[in-house]
Amino acid sequence: MTKTETAVDTKYLFKRYETWWVKVAVPRSLRKKLGYDLRKSLQTHDLEQAQEARWAVAEEFRARIEKAQRETESKSANQDSNMVDIEVASPQKTAGARQVDEYIVEIVSDSGEGAQKCGQVLGLVSGKMGNGVWTVEIIPAEIQPPARERQGASGIRVRMGSKEMTNMGDEAEMVVAFNEQVLYSRIGNHAYKKGTVVLLESMWAEDPEEKIRNQYKDALADFAAQGLVVHELPIQKECLKLVPDPRKGKNMFVLGMLCRIFSRDIDTAKNEIAKIFKKKSDKVIKINHDLFDAGFAFAQENLDYAFEISTAEEDRMESPVVINGNTAVGLGVMAAGIELVAMYPITPATSASHYLAEDFHLTGGFVHQAEDEIAAIGFAIGASYAGKTACTITSGPGMALKTEMIGLAVMAEVPLVIVDVQRGSPSTGLPTKVEQGDLLSSLYGAAGDAPKVVIAAATISECFHFVVMARKLAESFRTPVIILTDANLATGVQPIERPEVTDEWFAPPLDxxxxxKEVAPYNWDETTGLSERPIPGMRGGEYILTGLAHNRNSKIAYDSASNQEGMNMRSRKLATLGATLKPPEIHGDPTGDLLIVGWGSTLGAIEEAVDRARAQGHKVSSVHLRFLSPLEPGLKKIFSGFKKVMTIEINYSDDPDSPLINEENRRISQLALVLRAHTLMDIQCWSKVPGHPLQPGAIGKVIQANLTETEGAEACSA
Amino acid sequence: MFGLKGDWSLEVKDRYFTLEDYCGAEPRWCTGCGDHGILAAVHRVCRESQIAPEKTVAVSGIGCSSRLPHYMKTYGFHGLHGRALPVACGVKSRRPDLDVWVATGDGDCFSIGAAHWIHAMRYNMDITLLVFDNGIYGLTKKQTSPTTPLDVPTNTHPSGALLPPLNPLTVTLGVTNISFVAQIVDWNAPLRHEVIRRAHEHKGTSFVRIIQRCPVYVESIGKALQDEPARMQLLTHEKGVQVADNVKRLFPNHAEHDPSDIAAALAIAADDSVLPLGILYHNPDAPRYDMMTSVGMEMSVDEKLAGMNRALDNFAI
Structure with a gap:
């Protein structure tokens, strides 16, 4: 994409996303007026066409520059009209923009000021420009918490990079804050470092309330003392020039600023803005475009920050789609040929159903909003029983309510796909925040022994593909399948390779x-536990499904032999599935000092931390489990290649240094507990419940601390 | 009867179903239990409808009543306590071709499943809902149910139920979008059959509360009504249930009631001096959720693939 790559004549030309553009540099004296250069798309991918078309455009630009020169010389130029020229010039690439590999920016505001929307569009535009992107939303639990309150901070982090981004990264390098109080909540979360650039709304300095003015003044001093580089910006004032109430719309101004700072493509951004407001009038779109332009121009004139993050052709995805994890789940449901999703609103799972409510009709599906969580899964089980394998999507508290129904689906062998978008727990917990707290309850939550398939998506792409896999597993193994995702995946936006959906992914037509008649409804294969199920409408297959202990004929059977056989057969299915799985891939060398074991959304952060440690010469590797029930095979063998094995998870474990805690009574994290029981090995753990995703830096520290322990030590006796 | 129609034309069907085709295992209810009669009526109505057994699904929760599916030779779903309705609605949602029955009881429906009762009535999917109301928890051995009359002693309230019983009819009639509400007693076979037949015929959720005798735990409830028929009132109307005169004569009290009149139905239901029998309310035109949940079912694989690609296009770069 750079001209240096080509030996051909590309005078005045440059290529941007396959399209050729003309660029003419502006003399220094005119840059304030015209921008660093004038540029225009030739709207062609063809070099020869571009070579031919460029002269006219270059000529036009030169004429404009000359005209501006004359105007400046005669001092007759009207200051106000300069804006028009700048807009026409559309300087998307800022001369002197610093090339960076990646950048983390946050936008924080009071709830309802649209910081998330702003960041989502920034992420989307970056993804569309070929960058790797990871976004994390900062969501208060209340819809309208009081203004200027630390608890009520609402916002988003956008990590953009030239390569694939797999996690939220460490401290942000820049933050746009709509007030100083919400910034404090992020500072409390160690979101920033010395030198982080703060673009702060300055309206509070002139607030009619003295208390607010003082808070603002104190905060400025405080931020400076903490080493933050604060720029006070009159965002409100600028927006007031365009709209009467900037509370709505400020976010688009900020988006314009950020698009300028990060050299984002203006047209792409404007298209996305138009999409957001597609249901509103053209006037609304226009106002938001104007705010965007104003923000863009404001940053151009007033801010010296300019970055370019470009992605090399070979690092680009062939055909990416930019989605978050919940949308991925929704699309996965459609691609699996699932026709029915039964749900009850619960954060952070609901947006998956929101998406489906929007698009499910495209594949002929229907979203049933049930009266409660139990009814939702009951409805799905009913549809599944009737031959239309359905899906229910929920979060931890919903899972708790569904537990009895999950047990029924296990007992009666009803195929079912259950998505649990995990959040902080127990009880109502942290509704909007991430946790990996539902592993044990998913595995063992139901009454008695209720073996089922439990898988955990580690990436947004897996949020999609695992639903497709889950439906197939559910039907082949006649079992409920729980897919664990979490709040981090749910709202994280990332470009992923576009799935090539084929009709084989869809559920087969109703049989x-x-x-x-001679074949029993539970005609269990002694070796595999598998059986085919009759579906209502099949003549001769009539049977009464029951949650009571039953024999092969689905007749209620209280006798010991039948009960034991049923239990055996349901459990054997897991062994059958387990036998088809491969051992997990090891990230790093197969032997070493330390092995980190993870599951779920921590994949990117763990692997980034492991890569950093390996780059420093440490013998660290990691494995990431997707199948939690049945577990992937070969774990014991893998673990024995390392001096120390530990899980890193976002769920609770006692800190070994806490009062009263010793090796014997320490409550360890969930996967560690499972792996200990599974391998009889000394699996250690480090887990925290910070309410935000784990960051590579924090994991790096854990790795360092554990390495000091093991490096040089003898291999642990297995 | 084999295909000979009223106009003497002969309709030859591939299959003709007899009672036996719908009768499953031998019922294990107690002797004298009202459930036997209800089951017999269900079998008969199934035979009259000639809907294939494999197209029939009997869904139930937990309790004495909920054993009914096991006594059917159709498909059946004997699920969880209180949760028959969500399952039945789920079955119907994408399989409108199936004939769905729900058997539930006063504990199953009015207590643990109360939320589903209310909402399923509002969904108004084409389901025949029979509530076997014996005023007691039978299977768990005599605990107070929401409809246990005052002062009837139970194992949880040995000195008698403390609160006045719930009135399921006023509750049901108060739900938006209800379409069929009826009440019968298990021991009057012609009325029982006729109301269940009409309920089954109705397109929408038909709620039939059946006062059902439990001779083992609360014999007094049924006996009081049987001994004193004046405590019941037969609802008559040309749009209501039609029974022979000799059946009518069994009830000293009659009231002419137009089942399309919801206000009158509510007034009748609220009057606890007498037990109304027959159809209280019938509205054949209430919106049916199953017509909405089944959208898109006819879509071809190619159409789905095209739709899937359109969906992905929205996120493409």
């Missing part, structure tokens, strides 16, 4: 052929 209504006759059933051989």
């Amino acid at each position: 209504q052929s006759s059933w051989d």
